[in-house]
Amino acid sequence: MLLDVRDLRVEFRTRDGVARAVDGVGFAVDAGETLAVLGESGSGKSVTAQAVMGILDTPPARITGGRILFQGRDLLTLKGEERRRIRGTGMAMIFQDALSALNPVMTVGDQLGEMFVVHRGMSRKGARARAVELMERVRIPAAAQRVRDYPHQFSGGMRQRIMIAMALALEPALVIADEPTTALDVTVQAQVMDLLAELQREYRMGLILITHDLGVVADVADRIAVMYAGRIVESAPVHDIYKAPAHPYTRGLLDSIPRLDQKGRQLYAIQGLPPNLTHIPPGCSFHPRCPLARDVCRTDEPPLYAVDEDRGSACHFWRECLHDRDH
Ligand SMILES: Nc1ncnc2c1ncn2[C@@H]1O[C@H](COP(=O)(O)OP(=O)(O)OP(=O)(O)O)[C@@H](O)[C@H]1O
Ligand code: SF4
Ligand SMILES: [Mg+2]
Numbered sequence: 001m002l003l004d005v006r007d008l009r010v011e012f013r014t015r016d017g018v019a020r021a022v023d024g025v026g027f028a029v030d031a032g033e034t035l036a037v038l039g040e041s042g043s044g045k046s047v048t049a050q051a052v053m054g055i056l057d058t059p060p061a062r063i064t065g066g067r068i069l070f071q072g073r074d075l076l077t078l079k080g081e082e083r084r085r086i087r088g089t090g091m092a093m094i095f096q097d098a099l100s101a102l103n104p105v106m107t108v109g110d111q112l113g114e115m116f117v118v119h120r121g122m123s124r125k126g127a128r129a130r131a132v133e134l135m136e137r138v139r140i141p142a143a144a145q146r147v148r149d150y151p152h153q154f155s156g157g158m159r160q161r162i163m164i165a166m167a168l169a170l171e172p173a174l175v176i177a178d179e180p181t182t183a184l185d186v187t188v189q190a191q192v193m194d195l196l197a198e199l200q201r202e203y204r205m206g207l208i209l210i211t212h213d214l215g216v217v218a219d220v221a222d223r224i225a226v227m228y229a230g231r232i233v234e235s236a237p238v239h240d241i242y243k244a245p246a247h248p249y250t251r252g253l254l255d256s257i258p259r260l261d262q263k264g265r266q267l268y269a270i271q272g273l274p275p276n277l278t279h280i281p282p283g284c285s286f287h288p289r290c291p292l293a294r295d296v297c298r299t300d301e302p303p304l305y306a307v308d309e310d311r312g313s314a315c316h317f318w319r320e321c322l323h324d325r326d327h
Helices: 045-053 080-089 108-120 124-137 156-168 186-203 214-220 238-243 248-255 295-299 318-323
Strands: 003-014 017-029 034-038 061-070 091-094 174-178 206-211 223-228 231-237 305-308 311-313
Touching: 003 045, 017 034, 017 045, 017 061, 017 206, 017 231, 034 045, 034 214, 045 061, 045 091, 045 174, 045 206, 080 108, 091 156, 108 124, 108 156, 124 156, 156 174, 156 186, 186 206, 186 214, 206 214, 214 238, 223 238, 223 248, 231 238, 231 248, 238 248, 305 318
Parallel strands: 034 206, 034 223, 091 174, 174 206
Antiparallel strands: 003 017, 003 061, 223 231, 231 311, 305 311
């Protein structure tokens, strides 16, 4: 297994109390596999990703438990230097906002080239040639000229391609893309997502794709992990989830995406808002918003029940949810 995260816990101390932003999260990603992590704003997706990447600011965050096994080694126990080396070459991250992730006063060619100079000991000239190759690989027109341009001279979509090129430069085994297309307009979103999926297959890397858009994951993901209030509430192969969700929250997310085959149908929206993580409701944290909630849901926290061997749901009534197709 490329990445195996177990019982990860991250807290923030705030004026209102301790926010359990990641509360016992576990998932695994194999080489060549894409895991989509889904959930509303504030559910802990980015904090989970930052903990795996080792870029979480501590403080304010505190990792209070769990293991992050990357190629068999627990990243949480590695010393600074070793950890940095893995972060530099073994894994890479693609952020939502390329403009703030790229250096504004350095040409994109120099930024891309620097990766090869620092990590591969290449000459400036050789590194520049590799930078052009990479820009061609992510289909930036006139790459040989544009390599001298600065980030602000590119469109949003082209900038995002450059960030993808940066992430893939050293051929990492794992890439984490945190809402990589959210800032782009819809047609450009699809192009960038297709490119990312194509490169993922070609390089056979493990990819964690964080998104709150269930619509984009159907074609690119192998598995989906749905997060709610710092926990994974459903984890399953993508086809199983689309066929029939085993958690009412997943069902709510699915029912709120527009579908071409159901034009004119009233779109469903999950009622209410996600909880404040300093005051997570007792029992099932989703109960105040759940159409299937019953008394037991207000008192007993559901474990992640095994729906089948590669599928889990943290709902006491997952069977009912699975079989109730028309909501
Ligand atoms: N710097 C911080 N200080 C205090 N609490 C924080 C901080 N960063 C994150 N949190 C807490 O962690 C929770 C999860 O944040 P996270 O950024 O992981 O959400 P997310 O799922 O990525 O949401 P989004 O879809 O908006 O990106 C937040 O709801 C908040 O309670
Ligand atoms: S455990 Fe209860 S409240 Fe929670 S999702 Fe299942 S039915 Fe809804
Ligand atoms: Mg986020």
